[in-house]
Amino acid sequence: xxxxxxxxxxxxxxxxxxxxxxxxxxxxxxxxxxxxxxxxxxxxxxxxxxxxxxxxxxxxxxxxxxxxxxxxxxxxxxxxxxxxxxxxxxxxxxxxxxxxxxxxxxxxxxxx
Amino acid sequence: xxxxxxxxxxxxxxxxxxxxxxxxxxxxxxxxxxxxxxxxxxxxxxxxxxxxxxxxxxxxxxxxxxxxxxxxxxxxxxxxxxxxxxxxxxxxxxxxxxxxxxxxxxxxxxxxxx
Numbered sequence: 184x185x186x187x188x189x190x191x192x193x194x195x196x197x198x199x200x201x202x203x204x205x206x207x208x209x210x211x212x213x214x215x216x217x218x219x220x221x222x223x224x225x226x227x228x229x230x231x232x233x234x235x236x237x238x239x240x241x242x243x244x245x246x247x248x249x250x251x252x253x254x255x256x257x258x259x260x261x262x263x264x265x266x267x268x269x270x271x272x273x274x275x276x277x278x279x280x281x282x283x284x285x286x287x288x289x290x291x292x293x294x295x
Numbered sequence: 296x297x298x299x300x301x302x303x304x305x306x307x308x309x310x311x312x313x314x315x316x317x318x319x320x321x322x323x324x325x326x327x328x329x330x331x332x333x334x335x336x337x338x339x340x341x342x343x344x345x346x347x348x349x350x351x352x353x354x355x356x357x358x359x360x361x362x363x364x365x366x367x368x369x370x371x372x373x374x375x376x377x378x379x380x381x382x383x384x385x386x387x388x389x390x391x392x393x394x395x396x397x398x399x400x401x402x403x404x405x406x407x408x409x
Contacts (some may be wrong), residue, residue: 187337190338226385226400276394283394285337
């Protein structure tokens with residue numbers, strides 16, 4: 184059974200710093216991996232989608248990497264800003280049973 | 296302006312009452328989904344529909360019901376049989392399947408049952 188873990192559950196960093204959020208999964212037979220952002224009381228916004236054949240995806244200050252063999256993905260945020268404060272969720276797509284498994288998220292707070 | 300709308304944003308109900316949450320999309324997506332989110336938990340799939348007039352149970356379907364009479368609409372009814380209905384409910388849609396295509400989410404409905 185696929186399990187998706189995001190550590191730490193919460194993180195506070197000063198504005199301007201580069202930071203890395205981690206996502207690990209137990210079953211490496213994934214189809215894709217997606218990073219989402221969720222603001223308090225809001226829905227999810229897709230940030231980056233990485234197919235299993237890809238190593239990374241970039242969008243602006245965000246870079247997501249995928250290492251299937253080790254069961255890990257990272258979301259790198261460059262030059263963090265207070266507006267980046269949100270919860271970031273990782274979700275793994277399993278082709279075998281056509282399911283998406285979500286992690287519990289990392290709550291990020293950027294200190295002005 | 297394409298997207299997914301959910302209404303209402305906040306919903307309060309007394310225990311024992313059924314309540315229906317609305318989800319509408321104008322993205323021309325075939326597939327639609329309902330998730331439940333509890334504090335500190337990942338999203339859990341309640342029901343999904345890949346095509347009109349067809350839907351499947353997700354991981355936590357007990358106490359919930361859905362219909363898919365139109366491509367644009369996928370309402371969720373929380374019945375009195377749901378033991379712990381207070382939660383944040385999210386609707387999503389995609390072009391097809393759960394995994395193959397990116398999912399787009401609505402703004403959510405927070406349901407409180409007392």
